[in-house]
Amino acid sequence: MGAIGFKFVVFFISAVVVIVSSVLMITRKNPIHSALWMILAFFFMAVIYLLLNAQFIAVAQVMVYAGAIMMLILFVIMMVSLDKGHQEEQREQKPSVAKKVAGALVIVILAVELLFASILYQATARPGVYPADAVFSVGNTKTVGSLLYGQYLFPFEIASILLLVGIVGAVVLSKKHK
Amino acid sequence: MEPYYYVIESIIKIIVVVSVLMGFVAYLTLIERKFLGYLQVRVGPNRVGWWGLLQPIADGIKSFVKEDIIPDNADKPVYVLAPMITFTAALSMFAVIPFGDSFTLFGREIKLVLADVDIGLLYIFAMGTLGEYGIVLGGWSANNKYGLLGSLRAAAQMISYEVALGLILIGTIIIAGSLRLTEIVEAQRGMWFVVYQPFAFLLYFVAALAEINRIPFDMPESESELACGFNIEYSSMKFALFMIAEYLHLVTVAALITTLFLGGWLGPVLPGWIWFSLKTSVIIFIFIWIRGTYPRMRYDHIMKLGWKFLFPAALANVVVTAFIVALR
Numbered sequence: 001m002g003a004i005g006f007k008f009v010v011f012f013i014s015a016v017v018v019i020v021s022s023v024l025m026i027t028r029k030n031p032i033h034s035a036l037w038m039i040l041a042f043f044f045m046a047v048i049y050l051l052l053n054a055q056f057i058a059v060a061q062v063m064v065y066a067g068a069i070m071m072l073i074l075f076v077i078m079m080v081s082l083d084k085g086h087q088e089e090q091r092e093q094k095p096s097v098a099k100k101v102a103g104a105l106v107i108v109i110l111a112v113e114l115l116f117a118s119i120l121y122q123a124t125a126r127p128g129v130y131p132a133d134a135v136f137s138v139g140n141t142k143t144v145g146s147l148l149y150g151q152y153l154f155p156f157e158i159a160s161i162l163l164l165v166g167i168v169g170a171v172v173l174s175k176k177h178k
Numbered sequence: 179m180e181p182y183y184y185v186i187e188s189i190i191k192i193i194v195v196v197s198v199l200m201g202f203v204a205y206l207t208l209i210e211r212k213f214l215g216y217l218q219v220r221v222g223p224n225r226v227g228w229w230g231l232l233q234p235i236a237d238g239i240k241s242f243v244k245e246d247i248i249p250d251n252a253d254k255p256v257y258v259l260a261p262m263i264t265f266t267a268a269l270s271m272f273a274v275i276p277f278g279d280s281f282t283l284f285g286r287e288i289k290l291v292l293a294d295v296d297i298g299l300l301y302i303f304a305m306g307t308l309g310e311y312g313i314v315l316g317g318w319s320a321n322n323k324y325g326l327l328g329s330l331r332a333a334a335q336m337i338s339y340e341v342a343l344g345l346i347l348i349g350t351i352i353i354a355g356s357l358r359l360t361e362i363v364e365a366q367r368g369m370w371f372v373v374y375q376p377f378a379f380l381l382y383f384v385a386a387l388a389e390i391n392r393i394p395f396d397m398p399e400s401e402s403e404l405a406c407g408f409n410i411e412y413s414s415m416k417f418a419l420f421m422i423a424e425y426l427h428l429v430t431v432a433a434l435i436t437t438l439f440l441g442g443w444l445g446p447v448l449p450g451w452i453w454f455s456l457k458t459s460v461i462i463f464i465f466i467w468i469r470g471t472y473p474r475m476r477y478d479h480i481m482k483l484g485w486k487f488l489f490p491a492a493l494a495n496v497v498v499t500a501f502i503v504a505l506r
Binding site for chain 2: 063066
């Protein structure tokens with residue numbers, strides 16, 4: 001089995017795990033279980049990033065999404081869902097027709113998008129400026145760093161200001177109640 | 179043939195590292211109890227074997243043969259999974275830490291590190307956060323009030339201290355210019371980073387104590403108020419897994435402090451791995467010493483310390499370090 005075959009096997013396994021755990025995530029009744037499946041999905045997405053030689057993004061994915069953000073979500077779920085009986089009651093309600101139609105519509109749109117994307121990718125795909133081999137020769141962290149603080153400095157700073165606005169907003173909102 | 183040699187070399191290294199680590203962890207429990215005993219003017223365990231030397235083995239047998247209880251109302255899969263998550267994460271953290279110089283054997287250069295990856299430091303952070311899930315889920319899934327309180331505290335503490343922990347190390351990364359741990363060690367050939375970053379060293383020491391949930395920050399466990407917190411319902415080998423993971427984490431953090439601030443395996447005369455073990459043991463001893471000395475902090479004080487002291491201090495450290503490096 002050559003290197004490409006091995007990569008394909010790893011990709012196949014992790015892709016299947018991501019899809020299955022995403023489906024399980026939206027079908028579980030217990031919110032904590034949903035969160036756990038989501039962590040698994042994030043984790044195996046990181047494996048796919050690793051296959052693309054994007055080590056930095058892979059670890060950032062595990063650290064930020066699977067680690068910090070999901071921990072916050074778990075924390076909030078644990079705080080909120082202490083009252084379990086109330087939750088069961090909410091689940092009993094049947095979804096209305098409008099909800100069903102909206103859900104079906106979203107699924108159709110996503111499926112069409114996926115189809116178009118895969119066809120268009122075959123037709124127009126071209127390698128970017130930073131293919132996996134080029135990144136590997138420079139070093140992953142260096143490439144990400146020089147791009148973020150060089151070519152994309154302005155969007156990066158804008159994003160950080162956006163986050164700052166978010167933090168200030170959260171502080172203002174929580175102060176109001178007092 | 180080259181890939182096969184690589185695989186064989188890796189497997190041998192993994193077996194050696196895991197068995198040395200597990201053996202060390204087993205005896206670390208005895209060392210800690212002995213040291214704590216002497217610090218509190220008592221003898222510590224001395225019944226099983228001479229100087230209590232067989233105590234870890236007795237403990238191991240004990241945890242294997244005890245009844246394994248799963249509470250009726252527990253969330254069974256999560257309850258079983260939680261100790262495994264913590265243990266796996268704690269064990270895999272050690273993979274990127276270089277524990278010695280490279281040497282040549284049968285014409286092959288062998289590096290004394292399991293995985294010399296480009297993003298080593300980030301990998302350690304990632305594994306550290308994953309390990310915390312086991313603690314949080316373990317407390318929650320047991321369906322016990324104390325357990326839930328313990329896991330809520332663990333989650334809150336982790337979110338607060340992870341931020342400071344990452345920021346503190348940015349100063350080190352700026353000076354070394356790399357996230358690869360072997361390169362960070364090489365950068366300390368002239369001078370240990372503890373000299374360049376004394377402030378960051380102290381801050382990291384405090385934040386690391388919180389990260390591994392040890393006194394004075396052992397909020398998730400705090401036996402006097404939460405009756406052992408997150409692992410309250412665990413028994414038998416599941417409990418033992420939590421214990422082993424805790425000590426593994428302790429060893430790994432001590433090894434990380436050695437690598438980042440105390441020059442890793444660098445040192446005169448003696449071979450690298452001896453220097454590495456010596457420095458790591460000293461750090462571990464200080465951890466145990468702290469446990470014997472300080473009382474547990476109150477929960478809100480821990481949060482205040484994390485957000486209002488460690489976080490701004492780490493930010494100031496980053497700014498000052500970056501300024502000095504830019505001027506140089």
